Amino acid sequence: MERKKVWAVYFSATGTTERIVLTIAKKLGEELGLPVEKFDFTLKSVRALPKSFAPTDIVVFGTPVIAGRVPNVLLKYLDALKGKEALAVPVVLYGNRNYDDALIELRDILTKQGFKPVAAGAFIGEHSFSEKLGKERPDGKDLAVAAEFAAEIAKKTKGADFDENSLIAVKGESPLRPYYQPRDSKGNPIDIRKVTPKTNGKCVNCKLCAVICPLGSIRFEYVGEMQGICMKCCACIKKCPVGAKYFDDPNFLYHKEELELQYSRRAEPEIFV
Numbered sequence: 001m002e003r004k005k006v007w008a009v010y011f012s013a014t015g016t017t018e019r020i021v022l023t024i025a026k027k028l029g030e031e032l033g034l035p036v037e038k039f040d041f042t043l044k045s046v047r048a049l050p051k052s053f054a055p056t057d058i059v060v061f062g063t064p065v066i067a068g069r070v071p072n073v074l075l076k077y078l079d080a081l082k083g084k085e086a087l088a089v090p091v092v093l094y095g096n097r098n099y100d101d102a103l104i105e106l107r108d109i110l111t112k113q114g115f116k117p118v119a120a121g122a123f124i125g126e127h128s129f130s131e132k133l134g135k136e137r138p139d140g141k142d143l144a145v146a147a148e149f150a151a152e153i154a155k156k157t158k159g160a161d162f163d164e165n166s167l168i169a170v171k172g173e174s175p176l177r178p179y180y181q182p183r184d185s186k187g188n189p190i191d192i193r194k195v196t197p198k199t200n201g202k203c204v205n206c207k208l209c210a211v212i213c214p215l216g217s218i219r220f221e222y223v224g225e226m227q228g229i230c231m232k233c234c235a236c237i238k239k240c241p242v243g244a245k246y247f248d249d250p251n252f253l254y255h256k257e258e259l260e261l262q263y264s265r266r267a268e269p270e271i272f273v
């Protein structure tokens with residue numbers, strides 16, 4: 001099958017998944033001499049319509065890792081994708097803890113939707129909750145691995161023995177393990193699902209947080225109020241120009257600090273080609 005286009009497709013609330021996916025897709029396009037198109041499905045309005053691809057596409061498809069898995073708020077949207085036999089490169093971005101079963105889950109979702117996953121990768125980005133964990137990653141070293149990964153994918157797909165129907169093997173368990181469970185100091189489960197960000201007096205009502213919230217959960221008319229669930233992606237906190245959004249829930253803050261202490265080592269990208 002002749003390939004005609006490379007796609008960079010991603011959900012990325014704080015931009016780390018976006019940077020890795022764009023780096024891979026750009027280099028893949030260069031290596032294969034193909035145009036690159038991007039499709040960012042971070043915003044709820046974009047996810048209102050199902051997305052289809054073509055058999056001539058190569059789709060670099062990225063999501064962040066949430067609780068060791070593909071974000072569950074995206075499952076319904078992903079279930080409506082039409083891969084139409086496009087080649088796919090599933091990519092997950094995690095915050096320096098672990099990606100657990102997210103990559104195998106994304107690979108299997110894409111397969112079910114009609115894609116052919118031929119390579120896959122797990123990369124590291126600054127953790128949404130923190131400015132210490134995976135600080136400022138992906139960095140130059142990560143982007144170099146991403147570009148090298150793309151060069152290897154190009155070589156593989158151009159090879160005489162390339163079999164597009166051979167599913168790429170990745171790390172992870174099947175059946176999938178449960179979502180990662182944060183715990184308190186006594187080992188009891190912490191439930192942060194209902195925790196939402198607060199707004200302080202610095203807010204200038206610029207509305208940016210309401211516009212960028214991937215779940216459309218911040219009320220546009222009054223940005224101090226929530227109108228839906230919060231996935232704790234921290235886009236509103238990290239992108240607020242005046243530092244007006246914050247979390248003060250003790251369980252959330254305990255979990256963040258525990259992660260920072262426990263996972264201070266540098267995790268490295270893993271690629272499967």
Ligand SMILES: Cc1cc2nc3c(=O)[nH]c(=O)nc-3n(C[C@H](O)[C@H](O)[C@H](O)COP(=O)(O)O)c2cc1C
Pocket residue numbers: 011012013014015016017018064065066067068069093094095096097098099124125126127128129180231232233234
């Ligand atoms: C609710 C939540 C759960 C997360 N769970 C994990 C996890 O299990 N392992 C991990 O290493 N990072 C985890 N992260 C961190 C994200 O995977 C990481 O920050 C990612 O880079 C965010 O991608 P983005 O910048 O494209 O939004 C979690 C983030 C959030 C918001």
